[in-house]
Each structure stands twice: as structure tokens, then as C-alpha cells.
Amino acid sequence: MPTGSAHDRFVNEIGADGAVIDQRSFPCRCMIGEDHLDENSSWGNEPDEPDNGTMPFAGDEETYDSSGRDEDYDFRP
Numbered sequence: 001m002p003t004g005s006a007h008d009r010f011v012n013e014i015g016a017d018g019a020v021i022d023q024r025s026f027p028c029r030c031m032i033g034e035d036h037l038d039e040n041s042s043w044g045n046e047p048d049e050p051d052n053g054t055m056p057f058a059g060d061e062e063t064y065d066s067s068g069r070d071e072d073y074d075f076r077p
Contacts, residue, residue, distance in 0.1 A: 004033035012041040 009028035015021040028036075060076045 003029040004031045005029070007033060008035045009038050010035070010041070011038045014042065 007028055008025045009030070011024050011026065012020045013022040013024075064070075064074050064076060
């Protein structure tokens, strides 16, 4: 079985209210190769609705202006 470089895998313990109450680190050598959150863990208090990309980013207008108002760089909602 192939192994990756040594790194840490983090596992969160989630309380009844959805908050992270503890986090443990375990040595890992999976193929991800860098520190990561265990696939069976979550960050806790996950939003009920997925991000649909409609929230404006603070630099949207500046990015659009600095690109010469190129439509390919118009990230404004």
C-alpha cells in the first residue's frame, strides 16, 4: 500500500450543540501528504444552506476596475 509523507490528521469532537469541544491529532501517512481534517469530522456549526456565491467580496469592485472592466474579471454578484 503506498504511503505519503508524514503529517497529522485532525479529528474533532463535536458537542450536542454542534460546537467543537475537542480536537486530537494523529500521525498520518496517507496520500494527501499534508495536515488535514479527518473525513469523518466537521468544523462544527456548519451552515444549513450551502454557499451560493452571492455574498460580495471586499475586493470585487477593485478587481473589476483594475482589470480595465474586463468581463472575465467581473466577480461582483
